[in-house]
Amino acid sequence: MADRRARFSLGRYDWDAIAGIVAAGAALVLHLLHIIETDVLLTIALVVLALLLFRDLRREAQDELLMERSERTETAVAGLLAGLKQPDALLIGPRELRTASEAFARRARGEMVWFNVCLLMFKPQSLFDALLRPALENPAVSAVQFVLDPSERERWEQEVLPKAQAAGGYGKLREPRWVPLSHEAVSFILADTATGTTEAHLSFWGEPFMSRQPGFDIPRYVFHVQAHSDLVGQLVELDRKHRHAG
Structure with missing residues (x-):
């Protein structure tokens, strides 16, 4: 040496x-x-x-x-x-889900669409604060539009409205579009970005994407669908179809 x-x-x-x-x-x-x-x-x-x-x-x-x-x-x-082709979607697991969801809401621009989400996840105040409050308090978000199955109406009135009224930005929360969605297993959030593109958080009802806790369901896994993915267009079209159907 x-x-x-x-x-x-x-x-x-x-x-x-x-x-x-x-x-x-x-x-x-x-x-x-x-x-x-x-x-x-x-x-x-x-x-x-x-x-x-x-x-x-x-x-x-x-x-x-x-x-x-x-x-x-x-x-x-x-x-x-x-x-190297960028992946169309990134899987977000339980450890990163809350942070990623909050960051997604804070990056959003324009109208956010919450399609067929389970309102039971807003029952704990902590989850409401992490998932929906950032969107309501984001000054770049002009409106928050839910598209829900009529079976969610009671939960909307009991779990979402009181918390939203106590939070900032309640005025941008629109009345949900009530359309039959019991046959739909897909759930997603659409949001525009500062670059003018659209991204989504995509999930599915039931295990393993949803975790059933005593009294409420919470998302466990979510796909972050990136703007270049063709899947974004499919989700936008799915939302448009159900809005017109309602």
Whole structure:
């Protein structure tokens, strides 16, 4: 290990420059001792300068080659990254669900659509504060529109309205569109973003996406459907179809 370190340390020195300095110093000493003439000293100096210039030219060529290889590598990596397709949806698990849902509501713009969601999840005040309150208090959200099955009407009046009235932004909460949705297993939230695109949080009724707790159901897994996904258009169309049906 010590020998390897010693070799590495020696390899760091610029031996061409050291040899040139030693040769120039030796020539100067010999000249001072009147052993060599001035023209010989000048010749040695020119040779040393030529060697140093050759070293610099060689190093410059190596640097250019290294830069060219680096640029080719960068281009190849950029091509690979461009060829990688972004996933249409990201699965959000129980540990990240509350944080992700709150962040989704705070990023929303314009009208938010809550389609076929289970209102029992708003029964605990903590879940209401994490899921719906950020949307109501988000100044960039102009309206919050629920599309619900008529069976959710009592829960709407008992679990959602009182909490929403006590929260800020109650005026943007619209009367739900009551349409038959008992046959629909899909549940989602649609929201526009600051870039003008639309994203969604998609879930499904029942296990394993919903977790049934005593007295209420809460989401367990949600898909964050990204703006470039064709699935966003399908969800928008599903919402539009049921709105007109209602």
